[in-house]
Amino acid sequence: MEFLHISSEHPDAPAPGSRVGILLINLGTPDDTNYAAVRRYLSEFLSDQRVIEANPAIWQPILQGVVLTVRPGKSGKAYGRIWNRERDESPLRTFSRAQAELLAERFRSENVSVAWGMRYGTPSIADAATELMQSGCDRIVAMALYPQYSATTTATANDQLFRFLMKIRRQPAIRTLAPFPDDPVYIDALASTLEEALAGLPEQPQVVVTSFHGLPKDYVRKGDSYQADCERTVVALRERLGKTSEEMPLTFQSRFGPAKWLEPYTAPFVAALPAQGIRRVAIMTPGFMVDCLETLDELGNEVRHEFMAAGGEELTLIPCLNACSQAIDLLEYLARSQLQGWV
Ligand SMILES: C=CC1=C(C)c2cc3[nH]c(cc4nc(cc5[nH]c(cc1n2)c(C)c5CCC(=O)O)C(CCC(=O)O)=C4C)c(C)c3C=C
Numbered sequence: 001m002e003f004l005h006i007s008s009e010h011p012d013a014p015a016p017g018s019r020v021g022i023l024l025i026n027l028g029t030p031d032d033t034n035y036a037a038v039r040r041y042l043s044e045f046l047s048d049q050r051v052i053e054a055n056p057a058i059w060q061p062i063l064q065g066v067v068l069t070v071r072p073g074k075s076g077k078a079y080g081r082i083w084n085r086e087r088d089e090s091p092l093r094t095f096s097r098a099q100a101e102l103l104a105e106r107f108r109s110e111n112v113s114v115a116w117g118m119r120y121g122t123p124s125i126a127d128a129a130t131e132l133m134q135s136g137c138d139r140i141v142a143m144a145l146y147p148q149y150s151a152t153t154t155a156t157a158n159d160q161l162f163r164f165l166m167k168i169r170r171q172p173a174i175r176t177l178a179p180f181p182d183d184p185v186y187i188d189a190l191a192s193t194l195e196e197a198l199a200g201l202p203e204q205p206q207v208v209v210t211s212f213h214g215l216p217k218d219y220v221r222k223g224d225s226y227q228a229d230c231e232r233t234v235v236a237l238r239e240r241l242g243k244t245s246e247e248m249p250l251t252f253q254s255r256f257g258p259a260k261w262l263e264p265y266t267a268p269f270v271a272a273l274p275a276q277g278i279r280r281v282a283i284m285t286p287g288f289m290v291d292c293l294e295t296l297d298e299l300g301n302e303v304r305h306e307f308m309a310a311g312g313e314e315l316t317l318i319p320c321l322n323a324c325s326q327a328i329d330l331l332e333y334l335a336r337s338q339l340q341g342w343v
């Protein structure tokens with residue numbers, strides 16, 4: 001077992017004062033589209049035993065060998081297609097920063113600081129927590145921005161924060177966020193984003209496909225509540241919008257590796273629609289709080305291409321909540337629900 005190294009007070013100890021910190025956590029993204037940067041990111045991501053549960057003695061040689069030889073080049077090209085050239089960074093980073101900055105404005109006149117950190121890559125969760133502590137926060141609300149719980153996302157984000165806290169002497173108090181798959185504020189934000197995007201269309205889509213990031217079925221069998229949470233989201237959305245399961249089906253994207261993942265898979269599901277007479281579709285991605293590789297490239301490019309090749313006419317990709325005012329309202333509401341008694 002590794003021995004804990006507990007640091008002396010500087011630089012981890014909270015500065016004197018009594019502020020509360022809000023730490024927004026998202027998945028993370030590479031710093032560049034080049035092979036080395038994408039390899040570094042994927043290596044950290046896919047070495048996480050919450051993400052790949054296989055025995056590391058078996059998985060690491062496969063990962064460091066074939067996977068990290070082939071995948072960084074392919075993924076780097078995909079990142080290149082969606083890269084934010086203006087800021088020279090990945091969209092996930094741009095939107096995550098924007099959410100944090102806009103949320104900070106909502107708390108400007110209160111004793112509350114906001115920081116953002118990534119589970120993989122930069123800025124790290126440790127950097128973000130240190131920033132909060134150095135600004136005087138002795139209490140932190142950790143908000144892993146996943147509406148649907150999964151051990152592969154929510155739990156590993158919280159693990160990483162506590163792993164950092166293991167090394168410091170004067171820990172801040174921590175509150176973590178519960179998943180919010182059918183919270184009416186979240187459902188309303190999704191519904192209004194969809195309605196806004198559809199309002200500008202000359203013809204309405206016949207079907208609005210919901211697409212969530214997939215997960216190995218085995219993880220669900222072992223107790224991950226992710227699938228049930230995705231279903232709660234879609235049932236609440238259908239109710240809110242008066243849609244049937246045919247008009248708003250639930251699908252799962254981004255399968256990785258040979259195992260069985262949650263079904264139906266988005267790409268074949270969408271490609272089969274034109275043969276059923278459905279040529280105008282919209283796709284929305286309620287599980288992603290910000291647009292990223294999986295939404296902008298996998299759906300916006302790959303799935304769109306397959307749909308068109310199968311005879312589709314119009315595919316409208318609904319933006320994620322990103323930094324729109326409803327998204328910041330939602331973040332503020334979630335944060336305030338955790339701040340009770342602290343602020
Ligand atoms: C076994 C592998 C993976 C599991 C399990 C997994 C779960 C999972 N992921 C997200 C959200 C995102 N994933 C993203 C990218 C991504 N995901 C995997 C693999 C697993 N994800 C890989 C290898 C990648 C990297 C890209 C690629 O090479 O294809 C992203 C986008 C990141 C970005 O930079 O834009 C998000 C977001 C969830 C919600 C989830 C569990 C439900």
Ligand SMILES: [Fe+2]
Nearest residue numbers: 213214254294
């Ligand atoms: Fe993923």
Ligand SMILES: [Fe+2]
Nearest residue numbers: 254293294298
């Ligand atoms: Fe993908």
